[in-house]
Amino acid sequence: MQIRLLTLLELILNRSHYDYEHEAFVDHCNDDRLVFDRFDTVLKDIATEFSYCGMMALSGISAALSVPIQSYCPPTQGGYFLSEPLARDGHFVSTEPDILPGGKSLPLGRFLETEKVIEILKRTPVNDTLSEVPRGKKDDVYFVVQNENNKDRRAQGKRSQFWDDRGAWECNSTSRSYFLQENEKLRSVTYRQTKYCIQVRQNKNYVHVPLNPQPQAEDVLVLSRYYAKHKTGAGYEKRVPFLHSEKYPAFAVHEFKGCCPELKHHAYVRTKPQVIDKIKKEVIVKKVGEIYSSNEDVLEGPSNRRQIYNIKAQSQTKSQVIPKANFADQVSALEELQHTMPFEKLIVRQYKKVPSVILYTEEQISDIKRFCCPPVTAESTVLGFDKTFNLSN
Numbered sequence: 001m002q003i004r005l006l007t008l009l010e011l012i013l014n015r016s017h018y019d020y021e022h023e024a025f026v027d028h029c030n031d032d033r034l035v036f037d038r039f040d041t042v043l044k045d046i047a048t049e050f051s052y053c054g055m056m057a058l059s060g061i062s063a064a065l066s067v068p069i070q071s072y073c074p075p076t077q078g079g080y081f082l083s084e085p086l087a088r089d090g091h092f093v094s095t096e097p098d099i100l101p102g103g104k105s106l107p108l109g110r111f112l113e114t115e116k117v118i119e120i121l122k123r124t125p126v127n128d129t130l131s132e133v134p135r136g137k138k139d140d141v142y143f144v145v146q147n148e149n150n151k152d153r154r155a156q157g158k159r160s161q162f163w164d165d166r167g168a169w170e171c172n173s174t175s176r177s178y179f180l181q182e183n184e185k186l187r188s189v190t191y192r193q194t195k196y197c198i199q200v201r202q203n204k205n206y207v208h209v210p211l212n213p214q215p216q217a218e219d220v221l222v223l224s225r226y227y228a229k230h231k232t233g234a235g236y237e238k239r240v241p242f243l244h245s246e247k248y249p250a251f252a253v254h255e256f257k258g259c260c261p262e263l264k265h266h267a268y269v270r271t272k273p274q275v276i277d278k279i280k281k282e283v284i285v286k287k288v289g290e291i292y293s294s295n296e297d298v299l300e301g302p303s304n305r306r307q308i309y310n311i312k313a314q315s316q317t318k319s320q321v322i323p324k325a326n327f328a329d330q331v332s333a334l335e336e337l338q339h340t341m342p343f344e345k346l347i348v349r350q351y352k353k354v355p356s357v358i359l360y361t362e363e364q365i366s367d368i369k370r371f372c373c374p375p376v377t378a379e380s381t382v383l384g385f386d387k388t389f390n391l392s393n
Helices: 002-013 039-047 055-065 114-123 148-155 273-282 288-294 305-319 327-337 362-372
Strands: 103-105 141-146 169-182 185-192 195-202 205-210 220-230 237-243 251-257 344-348 356-359
Touching (some): 002 039, 002 055, 039 055, 114 169, 114 185, 114 220, 114 251, 327 344
Antiparallel strands (some): 141 251, 169 220, 237 251
């Protein structure tokens, strides 16, 4: 019965390999002489003890156990349509995705359990980690990546950056959890008003009770988890948990859940953070064309010239110190403009009222006289004017 259960899980999780009516069906047998049952019938047969199972179920058993299985059918009169297709040396069906170097499969296509994540972050040797997430398709897989750069960014008050080549993500969020290690088990705690607490239910409400004695800060595991969903809305999700700790190395687990949709050749791919930092330094002393032409590797360089122009503009804006003027300075600036701007005619000042500035040109006055003042048109013409507020801003 255990084998039947494993086979059921194999078929359900990899339906496209066993359901010939599925839109993405992968025919591993590739033999028109074979006749398969409907997918729901196959599942029912596998779940029923002592029931008959067909060729599709045999392939599922082989994949679930990761063992090649040989089937045999005795010679018959119509052997071409019966004996030959049913006698096969191996029914092994590999439904494991092609995993990039350094990656490992997510169990059952789900994000890792918290205990497993913390164990990976604490115990993984440095030689088994990656400097960055490799390029390529990533379906139900995770990578352990060095996270020292983000640790430095957070120390400078900047946000963490988790690069990958899978296009645009949205609905980003980050959660933070606290745990205590007790007898090789994790105990969840909360941090409220500078104290570590446990959540207790009292009178149908949850209250936070401070721990006594309070644990040392270095004994508490602080786990942050960054979440994002792919912008295509195809059910492709990403999670990046990492620890805030000086006791353990700065690693992050990049988890990719689901099947990544095929990206078009012109799809957006985020530029690596180290490339952005390099461009920010180069725009100070180099021209845009020189920076763009010096990056011969398309994958490792800026997306286009516009990206370099934007980085340069942002750098110049941040470097400019714009002094803030008070109200008196603004009025004084308007008075100075009267000597250079012919359309600034009058500044009206009144007690306990904001000064008003009247602006017009002689051409405007002539147009008003011509279109609004003659007796024929004056009766049917409406003269309006606009007020401009916060002129100095």
